[in-house]
Amino acid sequence: MPDGISYHAKDILFKSLSALYQNQALDVYGLHGLPRIKALLPNEFPSVRADDKRADTVFLLEDDSILLLEYESNERFIDNHLKYLEYACRILRTSYQQEKRIRPIRIVVIYTSDVTSVHQHLDAGDVFLSSKAVLLGEFNGDAIFQAIEEKIHNGEPLTPGETMKLILVPLMHTRLDRQTMIEKTIELAKTIREEPKQLHIIAGVLTATDKFIDPSYAQKVKEWMKMNKVFRLLVEDLEQEKEKAVKQAEKQKAIEIAKNLLDVLPIHEVAKRTGLTVAEVAELAKEMDQNQSPVQ
Structure with missing residues (x-):
């Protein structure tokens, strides 16, 4: 996302898109056999290469499997699959390093109307x-588009599909250019009456067309x-979440310090020094007394 808007912009799109997908099955793609979505995950992977380091979604x-959802408008199938292989390797490596497990990975490629065979x-x-x-x-x-446009103009709510x-x-x-x-x-x-739904749809369009939209x-x-x-409210909500996370991290640090001090200081002095x-x-x-191993 360009830096000129707000450093929150990317987080807000991520949060909005997550809310949309978590309430939306993948049936519209015809992927009826897939498990339902549990969460939207970060799509940037650490790599020594600067190119192609960001998966689409x-x-x-x-x-507990991982779904890579990619959007393509070309027929460079070998190049694209090599790219997906890199994503998969990074996900597997990260998953193993952090969780000591190998998560199954599924890859779904959404091809635009430019592609007719794959x-x-x-x-x-x-x-x-x-x-x-x-x-x-x-x-x-x-x-x-025409059917949905008619529903919106009539003030009717849209189904998830x-x-x-x-x-x-x-x-x-479509008859028109992309x-x-x-x-x-x-x-x-923008004409939808429910402002959260507006934001969800626009975030979705920006994400799905990221490779094709005029900058x-x-x-x-x-x-x-x-x-x-709604965007401003989401910013406030995001700030509260980050503030809460910071406080939790600070308290955990205080607890670790307290554990070390309890061996040499009384309880009231430890509380005074740590803020607990x-x-x-x-x-x-x-x-700590309960977890301490008995002396043999």
């Missing part, structure tokens, strides 16, 4: 990578989002 599914495998002998393709060229974007379809309309087969459909979709979303138009949309009341209450230090001392 990464989810944790209810079976290859879903990369076969390199003992190394084999498989993906599942969704061809948006098989969707009638004009008909979908319609919400997701509206986000994907610019990538479907940038025009992106702008029409976002402008239509100057994307900047204008993000500036508009910055002025949105006497009751908290007393409870900590009790736990």
